[in-house]
Amino acid sequence: MSRLRPVRGTHDLFGETLRRHRLVAETGRRLAVRYAFEEIETPIFEFTEVFSRTLGETSDVVTKEMYTFEDRGGDSITLRPENTASIVRAVISGGLFQDLPVKFFYCGPMFRYERPQKGRLRQFHQIGIEIIGAPEPEADVETIALGRHLLEELGVADRVELQINSLGNVASRAAYREALVAYLRRHEDRLSPDSRLRLERNPLRILDSKDPGDRELLAEAPLFSDYLDRESRHFFARVCAGLDLLDIPYRVEPKLVRGLDYYTHTTFEFVTQELGAQGAVIAGGRYDGLVKQMGGPDIAGIGWAGGVERLAMLLPAAPAAVRPxxxxxxxxxxxxxxxxxxxxxxxxxxxxxxxxxxxxxxxxxxxxxxxxxxxxxxxxxxxxxxxxxxxxxxxxxxxxxxxxxxxxxxxxxxxxxx
RNA sequence: GCGAGCGUAGCUCAGCUGGCUAGAGCACCAGGUUGUGGUCCUGGGGGUCACGGGUUCGAAUCCCGUCGCUCGCCCCA
Structure with missing residues (x-):
């Protein structure tokens, strides 16, 4: 069993497991069509800059989780760790922003160099949607509605909670960040070692810390909601009103931050308690500055990604095999x-x-x-x-x-x- | 990158404090049954006991190391 084994964190998929995956992917595809999304398949690798510049130079995904290699022509190539950056790249390089908004569904393997554990692999699969070129909160609502619809269709909606938050526009986010850093600096001695590092690199992530001492400290920390400006506040209110209208249950979670740098305004996660530490089964948010940052026009974007493995594990039963x-x-x-x-x-x-x-x-x-x-x-x-x-x-x-x-x-x- | 648990047949596992050619159930192949499955009976193939080293007259069993898997931390879908 020496070399004849799959690489760590990769699996051969067949039988019941594959049938579960297929059900998740096909249900997602079918529903996306119903919401008038079109499917897109981007290459599974891109020039490294496509990811390194967009996900945040200090994010964990970029600093330690990318499968990066040099090809024979000397270019630095990276296996996609997620699909949003690729799709934005495709929209820009294909000039697809002539007719906005574009609504894309995707499905396929992603790659991250991590220690595998329950619900986490090095080659894993995501389905997801992106709406590019829609600055209206209605796009956030429709995006979330499709996520919720998918969970219902899969029969797992009652075991998953929707958490949402707003990071506000760029100005609000910056103002809050400043206030949070100022507060935490005053109590730096009480922060966990991990969080002290985060203070330099990505202070917002400290809000997510599971360290008991950190959590105690955070109870007194400034609240994101107090730093949202009028525009941001109004935007978030309209998202919530839309969710209410469509009868989609949610809980506002002010400490929900998410790891990738490109998020603005709405962020959300559908979370389950049943998969241990990897509870997020669908997660996403708005990324209004991303297209421009990547060299395209200044247009908005929002989307989510769902973990196929995680959703597959949550299914109440595996689909039956065909009986010839x-x-x-x-x-x-x-x-x-x-x-x-x-x-x-x-x-x-x-x-x-x-x-x-x-x-x-x-x-x-x-x-x-x-x-x-x-x-x-x-x-x-x-x-x-x-x-x-x-x-x-x-x-x-x-x-x-x-x-x-x-x-x-x-x-x-x-x-x-x- | 850090921590914990576990590696015996394709699968699930037994093999106690070291002692003959390493076992069971399920699965697989063949036969009983050359016009009919599920139950039953008989036989068969399959194992470098993860790998390497050490202790010992003797190691699947004890010790060390390596590799692998799983789970957790970090982070994420």
Whole structure:
């Protein structure tokens, strides 16, 4: 088992796990279409600057979690740690901002060099949406509504709480940051070592600290809400009013900050208690300065990303596997006809499995083990009469069906189609 | 990067304080049953006991190191 193993933090996906992933991704895709989003696939790697300049030079993702390498041409390339930066890049480089807003859905693998644990991998999968070029709070509401709708559709909404906050516009955010730093400096000796480092790099993140001493200190800290200017306050109120209108439950969490530098105004997370430390299953926010910062026009943006693995683990049950219909020839002379029957049924849309060898009893046993729902057997007698024996492997009930009536009968009994 | 737990068959595990050719259940293959599965019976394939070193007459078992997995911290979806 030395080298023949997947790289740490990566997994082969198949069977029940893959079916769970597929359900999450396909439900997301289906709903996104319903909200008039269009799908986009960007490359899984980009020039390193696409991420390093946008996520924040001091953010953890950039400083220690990127899969970065030099290609043969000497360019620094990075496997995407998230998709927002790539999509903004695509919007700019493709000139897609001619017809705003653009609404994109995406789904695919992301890469972060981290220690794997429950709900965290080095190659993981996200689905997400972005609305670019919509400065109105209605865009925030629709974005969140789609997230909530997805959780409902997946049957997990009652185990997930929506937390939202506003970081305000750039001016508000700067003013608050200043006030928070001033307060914390006065009590620096009481801060945890981790938070003392954050004070220099990303002081807002201290609000998130789990250290008991820090939390005590934060109870007295200035509140973000007191530093929002009129515009920011008004914007947030309209977002909340929209959520109320659509009957989407939420809790305002003033300490919700989030790690990436580009967020402004609304930030939100759908959080569960059931996945240990990795409770955020869908998270996102508004990023009004990002497009401009990356060299595009000064247009707004908002979106979220959902962790496919995390959502998949939350699903109440794994989707069932398809149950094929088995075709079983009896005797050598039936072999050819069995293959023709299998192909004919497949052309009509049925899921059909046919074994390559074995006596009827062995093939029947195999059909059973392969989770087949029906078995169609045909031998000399059936050939002569142009019929097959249709056996329900769940009930053991067997009937003789004419070849002409077979497809209709299978359909009526609910045989799997694809 | 830091901390903790765990590595015996494809899977779940037993193997107690060291003692014959390393076991069970499930799974897989074949036969009993060359026109019918699920139950049953018989047989079979499969293991460098994670790897390396040490202690010992003798190590899956004890000690050290390495690697891997899992969970937590940091951070994030």
């Amino acid at each position: 219909t088995a075709v079983i020839p009896v005797g050598d002379e039936a072999e050819r006809e069995a293959w023709l029957l299998a192909m004919e049924l497949r052309r009509q849309g049925f899921v059909v499995d046919i074994a390559y060898h074995g006596r009827p009893s062995q093939r029947m046993k195999r059909a059973d083990r392969r989770n087949c729902r029906f078995a169609l057997s045909l031998g000399e007698i059936e050939l002569a009469r142009r019929v097959v024996r249709l056996r329900d492997l769940d009930t053991g009930e067997e009937r003789v069906v004419s070849r002409d009536a077979l497809a209709a009968m299978l359909r009526e009994l609910g045989a799997a189609e694809a």
